[in-house]
Amino acid sequence: xxxYLEKNYLNQETTIKSWLLTMDHKRIGLMYLFAIMFFxxxxxxxxxxxxxxxxxxxxxxxxxxxTYNVFYTLHGAIMxxxxxxxxxxxxxxxxxxPVMLGTKDVAFPKLNxxxxxxxxxxxxIGIYSIVIGGVDxxxxxxxxxxxxxxxxxxxxxxxxxxxGFSSIFTxxxxxxxxxxxxxxxxxxxxxxxxxxxxxxTALIQILATPVIAVTxxxxxxxxxxxxxxxxxxxGGDPVLFQHFFWFYSHxxxxxxxxxxxxxxxxxxxxxxxxRIFGYAYIAASSMAIALFGFxxxxxxxxxxxxxxxxxxxxxxxxxxxxxxxxxxxxWLATLYKGKISFEAPMLYxxxxxxxxxxxxxxxxxxxxxxxxIMLHDTYFVVAHFHYVMMGGTVxxxxxxxxxxxxxxxxxxxxxxxxxVSAVLIFFGFNLTFIPQFIMGSQGMPRRYxxxxxxxxxxxxxFYHTLSTIGSWVLALAFIIMLIYLVHSIKNGKVxxxxxxxxxxxxxxxxxxxxxxxxxEEPKITHGPYAYDKVEAExxxx
Amino acid sequence: xxxxxxxxxxxxxxxxxxxxxxxxxxxxxIFYWVVFFFILVLLVTFYFSWKYKSKKKGLTSSLDxxxxxxxxxxxxxxxxxxxVFFWGAETYIKMxxxxxxxxxxxxxAQKWSWNFTYKEGFSNPKVLVVPVNKPVKLLMQSxxxxxxxxxxxxxxxxxVIPNRYMMxxxxxxxxxxxxxxCTEYCGxxxxxxxxxxxxxxxxxxxxxxxxxxxxxxxxxxxxxGKTAYKRYxxxxxxxxxxxxxxxxxxxxxxxxEVIHEVNDPVNLDENYIRESIFYPQMNIVxxxxxxxxxxxxxxxxxxxxxxxxxxxxxxx
Numbered sequence: 011x012x013x014y015l016e017k018n019y020l021n022q023e024t025t026i027k028s029w030l031l032t033m034d035h036k037r038i039g040l041m042y043l044f045a046i047m048f049f050x051x052x053x054x055x056x057x058x059x060x061x062x063x064x065x066x067x068x069x070x071x072x073x074x075x076x077t078y079n080v081f082y083t084l085h086g087a088i089m090x091x092x093x094x095x096x097x098x099x100x101x102x103x104x105x106x107x108p109v110m111l112g113t114k115d116v117a118f119p120k121l122n123x124x125x126x127x128x129x130x131x132x133x134x135i136g137i138y139s140i141v142i143g144g145v146d147x148x149x150x151x152x153x154x155x156x157x158x159x160x161x162x163x164x165x166x167x168x169x170x171x172x173x174g175f176s177s178i179f180t181x182x183x184x185x186x187x188x189x190x191x192x193x194x195x196x197x198x199x200x201x202x203x204x205x206x207x208x209x210x211t212a213l214i215q216i217l218a219t220p221v222i223a224v225t226x227x228x229x230x231x232x233x234x235x236x237x238x239x240x241x242x243x244x245g246g247d248p249v250l251f252q253h254f255f256w257f258y259s260h261x262x263x264x265x266x267x268x269x270x271x272x273x274x275x276x277x278x279x280x281x282x283x284x285r286i287f288g289y290a291y292i293a294a295s296s297m298a299i300a301l302f303g304f305x306x307x308x309x310x311x312x313x314x315x316x317x318x319x320x321x322x323x324x325x326x327x328x329x330x331x332x333x334x335x336x337x338x339x340x341w342l343a344t345l346y347k348g349k350i351s352f353e354a355p356m357l358y359x360x361x362x363x364x365x366x367x368x369x370x371x372x373x374x375x376x377x378x379x380x381x382x383i384m385l386h387d388t389y390f391v392v393a394h395f396h397y398v399m400m401g402g403t404v405x406x407x408x409x410x411x412x413x414x415x416x417x418x419x420x421x422x423x424x425x426x427x428x429x430v431s432a433v434l435i436f437f438g439f440n441l442t443f444i445p446q447f448i449m450g451s452q453g454m455p456r457r458y459x460x461x462x463x464x465x466x467x468x469x470x471x472f473y474h475t476l477s478t479i480g481s482w483v484l485a486l487a488f489i490i491m492l493i494y495l496v497h498s499i500k501n502g503k504v505x506x507x508x509x510x511x512x513x514x515x516x517x518x519x520x521x522x523x524x525x526x527x528x529x530e531e532p533k534i535t536h537g538p539y540a541y542d543k544v545e546a547e548x549x550x551x
Numbered sequence: 552x553x554x555x556x557x558x559x560x561x562x563x564x565x566x567x568x569x570x571x572x573x574x575x576x577x578x579x580x581i582f583y584w585v586v587f588f589f590i591l592v593l594l595v596t597f598y599f600s601w602k603y604k605s606k607k608k609g610l611t612s613s614l615d616x617x618x619x620x621x622x623x624x625x626x627x628x629x630x631x632x633x634x635v636f637f638w639g640a641e642t643y644i645k646m647x648x649x650x651x652x653x654x655x656x657x658x659x660a661q662k663w664s665w666n667f668t669y670k671e672g673f674s675n676p677k678v679l680v681v682p683v684n685k686p687v688k689l690l691m692q693s694x695x696x697x698x699x700x701x702x703x704x705x706x707x708x709x710x711v712i713p714n715r716y717m718m719x720x721x722x723x724x725x726x727x728x729x730x731x732x733c734t735e736y737c738g739x740x741x742x743x744x745x746x747x748x749x750x751x752x753x754x755x756x757x758x759x760x761x762x763x764x765x766x767x768x769x770x771x772x773x774x775x776g777k778t779a780y781k782r783y784x785x786x787x788x789x790x791x792x793x794x795x796x797x798x799x800x801x802x803x804x805x806x807x808e809v810i811h812e813v814n815d816p817v818n819l820d821e822n823y824i825r826e827s828i829f830y831p832q833m834n835i836v837x838x839x840x841x842x843x844x845x846x847x848x849x850x851x852x853x854x855x856x857x858x859x860x861x862x863x864x865x866x867x
Contacts, residue, residue, distance in 0.1 A: 242714030378639030453703025458742035542613035
């Protein structure tokens with residue numbers, strides 16, 4: 011059973027042209043994967059330098075104030091717009107979604123390729139803005155600072171504008187594919203939950219991304235023609251910018267986390283060989299989160315908006331948070347009476363459960379109006395969103411990479427090193443960010459280049475030091491991961507079609523996948539999680 | 552651990568205002584529930600992982616829902632979060648209703664300093680001096696970009712937005728000095744935009760008001776200038792060692808010829824310094840085209856200007 015498909019999508023054609031002009035969703039997904047991993051490394055590099063500067067309270071250890079401000083902005087902008095948003099949908103989604111649906115490709119292969127090129131063009135514009143000096147506004151581009159600073163705001167906002175289109179194209183492609191191209195027998199409620207999560211994500215991508223595009227365009231016009239919409243010096247309103255910005259950027263949080271949740275549903279079910287608990291609830295709640303996610307943007311602005319708005323957004327925030335919390339219970343209940351095994355992808359799923367729980371639970375502090383006043387714009391917020399974005403999305407993304415890696419390359423990575431790296435990530439992550447919760451609630455503001463001359467300087471330095479050490483552990487873990495993953499591409503053991511014994515369709519085709527995904531038309535005989543009816547043979551031990 | 556103040560805990564700074572205890576009680580209410588739920592998740596995860604770890608073959612249970620359980624675990628968090636909402640909202644509303652008769656201080660935020668102007672007709676940069684146990688209302692405005700006024704020990708924070716007044720109040724309950732942080736990113740020296748709240752007893756406060764209005768002639772002008780240089784945060788833009796930062800350095804400029812972006816060159820003298828403090832946009836020095844400097848007219852006193860002039864003369 012353990013076979014390596016000799017003629018597969020990777021080597022069907024080998025010319026450079028066959029890659030650059032490919033219409034194959036798998037190749038496009040792979041090109042996305044390489045591009046976003048590059049930006050993950052760049053963003054991570056900036057993060058390490060920021061953390062190193064914060065080792066001592068005095069500014070200027072390794073970065074001057076301007077450079078520090080540029081680096082933290084680039085860390086945020088690159089991680090959000092060039093890494094996390096395309097990470098799961100554009101890379102993992104492209105690689106797997108059509109296979110899960112038993113189809114040959116996405117609905118619009120050319121649009122799919124175009125989306126990759128638009129992403130690359132946008133990213134190049136982003137890199138150009140770094141080359142000409144970088145941006146120092148924070149990834150939020152708040153006016154009037156962003157309309158008055160003389161750094162490269164125009165090119166960076168234009169990059170965000172352009173990259174937005176690649177996100178919209180991917181969204182359109184997935185929605186049409188899911189509606190029109192499911193193999194016979196895959197009804198809506200027989201779709202894997204990863205597909206459901208991508209569907210909900212695609213809706214947000216299409217509905218919300220135009221808003222950031224318009225906002226960025228208005229900011230560019232503000233800077234070029236002084237139209238006076240955001241800058242109070244010209245009669246504009248800076249709070250309007252915040253509303254526009256968060257009207258996209260809050261739903262964007264769900265663009266980032268929903269697909270991650272989708273991966274976790276797959277992992278938990280496969281590795282506990284159990285029907286997913288509350289399938290309909292998880293699918294429906296993804297859709298509900300997608301819609302209600304549009305109603306809570308104001309909770310980023312409790313210290314600048316009106317009191318009445320703050321009250322409304324606070325209560326809506328709590329109502330929207332419930333479905334995410336309940337999903338954790340669903341995943342836990344799925345483990346009940348399962349047959350659980352703990353390969354690397356499952357380790358990531360468990361890590362996700364714990365870290366995402368902390369990320370979600372600390373959100374309760376921030377939703378409470380009186381407590382948020384104290385915590386707003388402190389390190390508590392920084393820690394909170396890193397637990398959601400990195401502890402949630404990035405961990406799920408890594409789980410997905412380890413889960414589908416044998417499907418993508420036909421070979422296995424070293425399980426031993428994968429475990430070492432997962433455990434290091436878990437401890438390194440907590441060491442980095444738990445201290446940030448504490449110093450945040452003690453009052454340490456975010457985006458500070460130095461923290462000297464404060465009553466609590468010594469206390470803050472203690473926690474900053476722990477956090478910086480944690481960042482090195484994380485860096486080490488990622489270097490290990492890079493080595494064993496790259497090594498496995500040529501040298502890994504042959505994985506076979508179904509290394510984990512999964513029941514979704516991608517495990518019923520050889521690895522690496524054939525150019526048209528299936529050698530013969532897939533037959534749908536059971537649901538994606540029918541572990542109570544069918545047992546699939548695992549192709550590795 | 553390295554906790555400074557007496558009633559500072561691992562998680563929270565000291566409580567130094569009337570609202571602080573109320574905020575903290577909700578913080579800890581949430582904290583204990585959150586810890587409870589997290590431990591629950593942790594224990595269930597580890598218990599199931601241990602109990603159902605298995606490599607055996609065979610089918611598993613078809614259990615995939617349980618309505619009672621699902622309703623229960625939706626309703627309980629819903630009720631808890633609604634309690635948190637109402638509790639948070641109640642304190643928040645209190646934070647926003649300014650008590651009648653509160654002492655008023657006007658706050659001006661600008662890159663990168665705080666300035667506090669009192670009803671009595673004087674102003675004090677960087678340090679907000681207030682009497683203990685009296686409500687204080689701050690009427691805040693920004694001269695340039697967004698800033699945010701934050702005193703952790705008072706648990707208060709409010710963004711300061713240009714072109715409108717933002718209001719905030721607190722009632723200090725402790726005598727002492729407390730940090731003021733700017734918590735809305737405002738550019739290069741954002742992390743140097745610090746200030747202090749100095750809370751005095753009523754009698755000390757009254758004495759301070761008297762003293763601040765009397766000019767102490769015995770302090771040498773250079774010293775007055777040196778103090779004013781830090782007081783008005785000139786140091787965040789103008790160095791004294793020759794490094795060119797946001798604005799030109801003060802070192803060695805006395806008597807030199809100043810080249811401008813537009814206007815004709817001028818020799819730097821007493822009047823030039825006075826004019827630059829009052830009308831900084833009149834002459835923009837070449838190499839600093841942004842003209843970031845705000846005016847200090849109405850904030851700075853004559854003797855302080857004289858002091859700064861003497862101080863600059865000294866910086867050869």
